[in-house]
Amino acid sequence: MQPETLIKVENLSKKFCKDLKTSLWYGVKDLASGLSGNRNERELRPKEFWAVKDISFELRRGECLGLIGHNGAGKSTLLKILNGLINPDAGKVTIRGRVGALIELGAGFNPILSGRENIYNNGAILGFTRKEIDSKVEEIIDFAEIREFIDMPVQNYSSGMKVRLGFAVAAQMEPDVLIIDEVLAVGDLGFVLKCFKTIDTILPKTAIVFVSHSMPMVSRICNQIILMEKGEAVFQGEDVSKAIDHYYTRFVDNESNVVFDDGSLALDKVELLSASGFDENVPQLKWGNDFELFFQFKLLKPIELPQFSIIIFDKEQRPVAIFETNKNDASYSQKQDSIEFKLLHKNIQLSKGVYSINISVNNTKTNAPIFRMNSIYTFQITHENEIWQPFLLKAEYKF
Numbered sequence: 001m002q003p004e005t006l007i008k009v010e011n012l013s014k015k016f017c018k019d020l021k022t023s024l025w026y027g028v029k030d031l032a033s034g035l036s037g038n039r040n041e042r043e044l045r046p047k048e049f050w051a052v053k054d055i056s057f058e059l060r061r062g063e064c065l066g067l068i069g070h071n072g073a074g075k076s077t078l079l080k081i082l083n084g085l086i087n088p089d090a091g092k093v094t095i096r097g098r099v100g101a102l103i104e105l106g107a108g109f110n111p112i113l114s115g116r117e118n119i120y121n122n123g124a125i126l127g128f129t130r131k132e133i134d135s136k137v138e139e140i141i142d143f144a145e146i147r148e149f150i151d152m153p154v155q156n157y158s159s160g161m162k163v164r165l166g167f168a169v170a171a172q173m174e175p176d177v178l179i180i181d182e183v184l185a186v187g188d189l190g191f192v193l194k195c196f197k198t199i200d201t202i203l204p205k206t207a208i209v210f211v212s213h214s215m216p217m218v219s220r221i222c223n224q225i226i227l228m229e230k231g232e233a234v235f236q237g238e239d240v241s242k243a244i245d246h247y248y249t250r251f252v253d254n255e256s257n258v259v260f261d262d263g264s265l266a267l268d269k270v271e272l273l274s275a276s277g278f279d280e281n282v283p284q285l286k287w288g289n290d291f292e293l294f295f296q297f298k299l300l301k302p303i304e305l306p307q308f309s310i311i312i313f314d315k316e317q318r319p320v321a322i323f324e325t326n327k328n329d330a331s332y333s334q335k336q337d338s339i340e341f342k343l344l345h346k347n348i349q350l351s352k353g354v355y356s357i358n359i360s361v362n363n364t365k366t367n368a369p370i371f372r373m374n375s376i377y378t379f380q381i382t383h384e385n386e387i388w389q390p391f392l393l394k395a396e397y398k399f
Contacts, residue, residue, distance in 0.1 A: 004061055
């Protein structure tokens with residue numbers, strides 16, 4: 001028997017107006033059209049835009065849904081609709097049980113009341129009796145680790161203290177549905193680890209909607225995911241790693257990102273010769289295959305053959321490998337107006353994911369920098385058991 005469905009969202013949409021005066025005028029017209037019953041909620045008027053458009057999903061007890069996307073994609077608007085803070089323009093939301101939310105710093109707290117008084121207020125809003133809150137209040141204070149300041153007005157709390165108290169109330173009250181926005185990023189590392197340990201404990205009894213820009217956090221706790229862009233779901237399903245890869249590839253910028261250039265040469269082309277396929281024009285390389293990379297530089301003035309260093313970064317922009325052409329297998333072809341070389345590394349064993357490449361060119365004798373450029377190329381490591389797209393085209397980046 002499947003666990004009960006705690007959240008059901010059906011074709012949810014919400015639009016906003018970019019201009020306050022126009023928004024107020026539309027509000028008056030909507031009241032009139034609401035009375036006459038001829039208002040078309042699916043149409044956009046001038047200066048309006050969809051913050052959330054046609055979002056649908058179901059979440060059962062024991063499941064965690066991750067919402068990812070760039071700033072302004074509609075994630076926080078969707079959470080506010082789920083929490084009842086704003087009403088949708090179209091669609092339907094059905095939530096069963098108690099809802100705990102951690103959406104904005106201090107949200108749900110009365111700033112002039114103490115932390116202890118706010119615990120009782122939040123507990124009452126969730127439907128707990130005073131006796132039930134009495135039995136939990138000490139656990140909440142201990143979890144938040146702010147006992148020394150618990151009787152101080154919340155308006156005097158730091159952002160970290162507000163997060164501590166907010167999460168402690170939301171988690172220790174054991175809600176049926178827990179909604180968490182990016183606020184956990186404000187907490188210190190020790191408290192964040194403590195929060196995720198608590199999430200692991202309560203998840204079997206709770207449905208969680210989690211928003212974060214930290215993909216390691218998302219991949220750690222989520223078993224469903226929605227990638228949002230301009231209010232719409234551009235990827236949705238249970239393949240969390242694939243959604244995260246899509247998220248990162250949307251930030252790939254193939255424009256020039258030159259850090260240093262002394263005018264001696266210019267990068268003309270980069271190509272992964274050992275690519276086994278493509279996904280949305282991102283070259284794919286199977287784990288354990290050879291890594292063969294081709295570079296072509298245009299010579300702008302005569303120079304001796306320089307030293308090339310290629311640095312591979314993971315999707316969190318951490319360096320994971322460095323190849324220096326004087327130490328690794330590389331073959332050169334220097335002409336009057338260009339330098340070409342191939343870098344070969346046997347049996348590459350990078351973890352599955354998206355990677356980017358930086359290049360640094362130095363004078364061989366003096367080690368002085370000649371040319372440096374970031375994020376010149378992006379590729380993806382995949383595994384054998386995946387379905388591969390046919391090798392139909394060559395990937396090459398021209399500058």
